[in-house]
Amino acid sequence: MLLIVLGIIILLVSYFVVRTNYQLNRYYSLANIFGVVIILVGASTAMVKQIEAGHTGVQTLFGKVDNRILESGLNFINPLVRVTMFDIKTQNYTMSGVHTEGEQGGDDAIRVLSADGLEVIIDLTVLYRVLPNQAPRILKEIGSDYKNIIVRPITRTKIRDNAVYYDAVALYSTRRDEFQGRIFKGIEKDFKDRGLVLEQLLVRNITLPQSVKIAIESKINAEQDAQKMQFVLQKEKQEAERKRVEAQGIADYQKIINTGLSKQQLQYEMIKANKEIATSPNTKVIIMGNGSSGTSFILNDK
Structure with missing residues (x-):
């Protein structure tokens, strides 16, 4: 030209x-x-x-x-x-609290209020692309700077609008996937109406207030202590059961011995045992007496 x-x-x-x-x-x-x-x-x-x-x-x-x-x-x-x-390739738009990660300079994280009135900080990345056949309409209605006119404000608004339905702890843990899916649907619809395709929404980090972090850590520590105590009690219970079984076995053994052996048989077993001791190289003489009869036996290997 x-x-x-x-x-x-x-x-x-x-x-x-x-x-x-x-x-x-x-x-x-x-x-x-x-x-x-x-x-x-x-x-x-x-x-x-x-x-x-x-x-x-x-x-x-x-x-x-x-x-x-x-x-x-x-x-x-x-x-x-x-x-x-x-x-028309896949593009990403990152809003982060880390100064070197986001599209905007400085802290660009999204600050929202949860259902319990706490401020939660969210780092987010949006993956999207332009529909080729919608490019003329985008230029005519929005212009070439669609990132700052459409992508950024719609994303931040939808996140703030949906965060109010969740408690801070739920956003951080149990309902994080549900929250991400909910804002994905809202942003996807608005992007489609303006010629953009939302491919993926990545909630990279959710930062809770310091007081909530301390409460969560205390709860986790308490749960761990409770689990540890439960383990100790279970171990003590098993040890008590083992001792009971052992005592019952000893009692049963003694009962069998007392009822199954006669006095004469016990005396015979005693003589036989002492004889074996007497024949040992280290034993020379054994004097053995019977308390009931007053008789004594002298065993000598010589």
Whole structure:
């Protein structure tokens, strides 16, 4: 486009200069040829537009948007049109409390109020893309800065609108997936109405107030102590059961011995045991007495 304007300027300048100074008439034809060549070169380059892969082009002529899109590759166009590029690949928009992670500089995390009136800080990433056939409508109704006009405000508003239905602890733990699914549906619908496709919504981090964190940690510690005490009680109960079984076994053994052996048999077993002791190399003499009969036995291996 610049070359076309330059060529037209050369033609106009040569025409007015020749009219005011006839001595330069001999250069008039040369200037005209030079101007025409520049216009042709500019027109040929302006008529060919290359669209990169993953992009689409939208044409505007004097402010009017053409609904026909330019696909990736080489396209022949009107040299007077202006082409606006739209990225149709998957894009992400991150809002984070970490200064180096978000799209905006500084702390860009989303601060919401939960159902119990506590402030919860949410870090979020939105994955989305532009529908190629909706690019002309986006340019016409929204403009090329759809990230800051549509993606950012809609996402932040939907999160705040839905967070009020959940307690802070529920958002952090038990109902986190439900909360993420709920805001996904709301954002998906609004994006679709404006020519965008919401692919995924990633709740990266939920930060609770310090007082709630301390309460949760105390509860977890109490639960762990209760589980530990339950384990100790269970172990003591098992040990008591083991001792009871052991005592019952001993009692049963003694009962069997007392009822199954006669006095004479017990005396015989005692003599036999002492005899074995007496025959031991370390035992020389054993004196054994019977308390009831007063008899004594002397056993000697010599």
